[in-house]
Amino acid sequence: MFDSPLSASAYEVLGVEPTADEESLKRAYRLRLRQTHPDTGGDAAVFIQVQRAWELVGDASARAAYDRGHGFGASATPDFSPAPDSGVTWRAPRADSRDTRPRARSHGHPGGWRRERYLELIREWAGRGVDLPDPYDPALVRSAPHDVRRLLADALAEEATARVIADLGMGYTVWHDVAPPARGGGSDDKIDHIVLGPSGLYGVLSEDFGGPVRVRRGELIGDGVAGAPVADLVARLRLMARAAGVRFSGAVVVLPDDDVLQAIDEIGKVRGTPVAIVSRSALSAVLRRGITGVRSIGGNEVFDVRTRLQQTVRFA
Missing domain, CATH: 3.40.91 (Restriction Endonuclease)
Known part of the structure; x- marks a missing residue:
């Protein structure tokens, strides 16, 4: 949650600006809990989102870490770039290089068409042509139009x-x-x-x-x-x-x-x-x-x- 290019930020889920003070944040959290609680007709999935948002920004240290990640996550800025070993013939990256188990036979390039289209549109939108320094920079991704973020x-x-x-x-x-x-x-x-x-x-x-x-x-x-x-x-x-x-x-x-x-x-x-x-x-x-x-x-x-x-x- 909150690390997808389409995800609402924790602040958006709580209904406050990123500059909100601590007391405003607490009030917003309590209000959103009442609005989304399943026992009062709310949506259970949104109720869980509200709780997760509070975990990310509910105290000063977590909030500072979240803000450093451009609003995408508390622990680290997400990496939207392709896997290092992705290419024309795609191979799933192995978590452990010692893992020698046979993999499923794979043909084609998962996500390949959408990544190519994303790169075309993000460069066109940013107006920087092919010299865009990092098309996967989280801050850039977050500011892009919805249709572009959807592709990624x-x-x-x-x-x-x-x-x-x-x-x-x-x-x-x-x-x-x-x-x-x-x-x-x-x-x-x-x-x-x-x-x-x-x-x-x-x-x-x-x-x-x-x-x-x-x-x-x-x-x-x-x-x-x-x-x-x-x-x-x-x-x-x-x-x-x-x-x-x-x-x-x-x-x-x-x-x-x-x-x-x-x-x-x-x-x-x-x-x-x-x-x-x-x-x-x-x-x-x-x-x-x-x-x-x-x-x-x-x-x-x-x-x-x-x-x-x-x-x-x-x-x-």
Whole structure:
């Protein structure tokens, strides 16, 4: 929370200016607690945000550290730059260089299209051309227009999902930044990840809306949600399934842990496709066991599906 390019600052969550004195901050905190408490009709997810905001700025030392981080976090200024080893052929960074476990087979570059577009727009907006010293400087990012920050937030979300999938092991194959057939490559109309493993074949959408998200009638709703992301994902999977001659086991939407109240929410079928809304920390469990009621697939079938996808997939 508060370290996404889209996140409201702790001060914004509490409804005060960053220059507010200690007493004003306390009054605002108590007021926001009353307004958002679930027992009085408030939103539980926002109530948790208010408590977290107070942890970050509620005492002098924490507030000073938070302010030094440009309002993004109490411990350190966030790093929005790409992983050092990201390139044309993406590899998930290893937390421990001694870790030699086989990783999932990975094709494409997670977040690649959105990072490229972000760099174009941030340079255009800043008016400094290609000589912009640091396009990922937190202060610069925070001051950029919402649409520009959204691109970076989603790129980071895709990269975080890719790291989770990579740790599933060699029994899994993933394609990142896939352009659906009959839709132009190089656009935002894409499938973030296609994951194939023993639990089935899944299309995955990585999102960061910058705040709490809920489900209503099979679709995501929230202050930062535009359009119909679940329906759009299912429509793209149907195009890919038709072109490749495969059948998707389900669709998975991955969101930051702080933006969902339930780690795994299987919301039923959308246009015949089972859909699950999951927190990032629960993604591995869902992809290992699959969505409830979806059958596992065996070795020969996995090989056949992988071959069909390899022949069909084109990258955005």
